[in-house]
Amino acid sequence: MSEEAILKRLEDSTRYAVEEQIRTLQTILDHNGGARYLASHFQGYNGPLNADSFRRFVPISSYDDYVGPIQALADGDDRPILSVDPLICFFYSSGTNSSKPKMIPYFDSKPGKEASYLAHQASAALVRRLFPPRPSKNKVLWFLYAGKVTETEGGIKAMAASAFPFHNNSQSKSQLLSMCISPVEVLLGSDTHQQTYCHLLCGLRYSNSIDCIRAPYAAGLIRAFHLLESKWRQLCEDIDTGTVSSEITDVTMRDAIVEFLGGPQPDIADRIRSFCEGGEWGGVLIKLWPELRYISCVTTGSMEQYYAKLKYYAGDSVMLLGGDYFTSECGVAINMERSNLPQNTKFVMLPTAAYFEFLPFDVSASVCSDAAVDFSGVEVGKMYEVVTTTYRGLYRYRLGDIVKVIGFYNSSPEVEYVMRAPKAPGEVLTEKSLISAMERLRCMLREETKVEIVEFASFVDLESSPKHVVIFIEPSIEFEESMVFLQRFCLLLEDCLGSIYKVQRKNRDVGPLEISVVKPGSFYELFRAAVENGAPANQYKPPKILRNRTIIDLLKRFVIMTVYQDSLDIL
Template identity: 30%
Template structure:
């Protein structure tokens, strides 16, 4: 067994001891910080920590984080020097957040990615011998008032020395990934991948939404990409010199045979299985498809062929890295993440299936119970202590002595117009029902979000959907929108929603008929561009499940093609 494999067995077999050590290290470093001093008076006793230190949300600790970002000493919150700040995507909560960080986070990324690579090699023969075509994009790094770097996790990590050892098998050179122009970078990363198509063993991006956008980009630019391959040089509009220099080496001269192949595959009437056809040696699609990303599963299965496994490798966020998927061949709905006890100190609040806090005590990692639902708390090496992450997880099993969790949903993502509470999981069930109906009409869902419209009385749910035809799948808006099919979608979605919704819906004065608004193709790309223009990173972008702000709603409303309503109340 490899050394990393031994480490995994050691980590998961000694979870309690390792978690105790992690908390001891954090408390010895942080006990005299201004934040913990008020609760511990300088003590590093673990039981005192659990008794006195409160459970907090980001908003509770934001004033302390802001003080460090504005130039006050790191030891306000952390005994380890803060060396950077991570910028969250802002698409889950609607607001950008900044989190203090240091090199320990980067070291944890290296550890978890190395173990994940060993796991992938176990399930996919020849995985380490090939190259990964993983689409990553650079987000400009700014500085806080105190002069420390501020940027998304993956951009910050990509620019660090820790990234080099993990990038050896990438199809795209660092200079292309770090190109500040997203369009040029995406174009060049696709060109790199096409030129090296016979070496590609996995295709991916951090989130499924990004990978679907890349495929849409390929739909628009495949002819130009093929022409670049045919003539042996990149288009003149690609002006980034580092990109041009890197590609001049990779292209190596004209390649008419490969250009013909790209044109033949991309020129077919249907793009079903296009990823498998262009990259025939790919063994999997490496992207997160759990949680809100589940809405992209049908599109990816169409573009990538159902034979290619969709692998969600990691569970992580700006606050901490949590764990990894040790069974990558599992279907997305069965994915569980094994927590690694050396990443941070983890505690869990017992919640009910709807994500509401119960009266149960806060429990440690090794004391969670099979089948129970929990909200995780993070105490990390860079100044967060018992901080809520805002996710709801379910314990599905154990690997050695370490629990495995299924991601259920974001805790605070709900839709409501009356007294009902519709969760993210409810919305995904409704979306799955709509997808089944759409299958009969050869339409494919490629973008989805929703909001509670209370401008009317009664209020009602509005679902924005971007659809594409499976045949003649060009980017046009002449879709065969069958009124009967879309109304049936509305009814199927309502029938899938929870009992509280259906009961309120049966009384028309409480909730009005569910509405689907079909938007023009490219609308969800525009929505992403809106969030990126407000500071989000493309690499970390997640299409928000629910929209609550006026500006992104306007992006959607400006592109509505047609509206459809449920024509009957769902059964109670």
């Protein structure tokens, strides 16, 4: 299908979005009506399977409702439990707030493949319209980590969705490999830290070929550029001598890189040193990669906090493009105006990607209604939790994302991503209010110190009386005594933590805010622990609202200072 035909198909689907949604749902019901999960809800019903009967008999669900069926599939049960199609593998979710990621089944669904193809090809076409391909400057420095593949008890492979093309002998694999500057041995490496180093090494060796830098999420690029700042001398040494650092212990990856470097390259190494040795990293990307035109990654939601730092590295001459709203479960919405700032980014819902419903969300009470609406029922200006029915065995499934409808593209809703949905009604703190408050703290820190907040997360300490909110913050450098001024800002920070928090503080249901400062590098250890527990490095999103005790205890080990409204403890 030509690029023009793909974009016309996308345009037509949004023009008749409501009708396309009904057709999408009917296709799913006709195809998977015999699946055990779906059929169990229609026992005793002899009427037609359609949108009305589906919404009447099939309840809203969450991942917990699928744990049993997914475990059965993982153990090798080949009955049509969730879908009549054969199971290919499982996709890991991003696994941000649990010790182990969720497993999403990926079935060999023809209509599912067609929908996915349209979404991804339309996305690529939109980028090509902004940046037409160049024959000789066409490589991507793509921070991908596709080596983490496990097997279930039943012998079913599990991996990140973004890793699947590299473990599937298809045309898409060849196309992706031809785009990436890094050899396949790096993509399939066994250690994410070593892979990141080798990605940088490959990109620097052939810097004049790099057209763009990509990663699924902004957080992944920030980790890579931090590594560049700390390891540039060793990278230069490797390029200078045509060898690889002894820190790279993955033999297959190491051998591939030695061959890739093509011997000593002292001129290239000297050029990189000249840009890095001054310690000025603002706008450094265009200096290191002179043909670089754009950076592409998701910068909305919790990723918005990294945008300013990415812009700092990129400078004014390199464009930052936002990503799409795609999940491990399905494609949800596409970014039609990719050059917008994160706060102005809007996504157009994809009418053929899945069937979508929306649960009205009351931000003041931090709770969702049980009455779902479809495309025709959403209202501009209101917030909703997204519910999806997919071609691959999920039915009225809560994605856990809150979006705000800001308009319509033709007849398809345009939404902005707001935050992850609260886990329970009336939660003290939401992800959005925490991010807003921390941006306020960042501004205050910039005004008085040279310290940056690298990362943060929060949890509610239920063991204290009354309960109170704890915010972990990681500074860019070790705190000095002058940082006691944080104590002055605790009260000011509390005013930014949202209406529910303020009401509960006023009623004394919540105690004074606590800020726990952790030593530099603490959140990277959190990332490493998550990857070791199965979370895909490609899709890892640092958690903001912590609910898992293991994660909380890990961060507590790194606390070096605790600040309350009226006290200061140095550990």
